[in-house]
Amino acid sequence: MSKSVINTDKAPAAIGTYSQAIRAGDTVYLSGQIPLDPGTMELVEGDFEAQTVRVFENLKAVVEAAGGSFADIVKLNIFLTDLAHFAKVNEVMGRYFAQPYPARAAIGVASLPRGAQVEMDGILVLG
DSSP: OOEEEEEOTOOOOOOOSOSSSSEEETEEEEEEEEEEEEETTOOOOSHHHHHHHHHHHHHHHHHTTTOOOOOEEEEEEEEESOOOHHHHHHHHHHOOOSSSOOOEEEOSOOGGGOOEEEEEEEEEOOO
């Protein structure tokens, strides 16, 4: 099976030893995105909702660079530093996804890179 690197300047550049996404066959594995502005590589200003929107926009850019859309995401993992934000994640996610929704996990974590409050990764299947 061939694999290829997915990369776009419309999402933050990788800040470590990883790729934004890897395509293996028809499956694309999305690396975690935090709410970094791709132009400045700084955490976005604003509240939790602003951070969540930025994460979805970053994921969207990588998904589109892979030739897909959010409708192709089959699994989404959400990492939160405060599970009290779970309802807000659902609200914002509803702006980006329609039924059938992807399988999903929401996981509480002690901390995330750069002091982010939310990070997401996922898997999409193309074709």
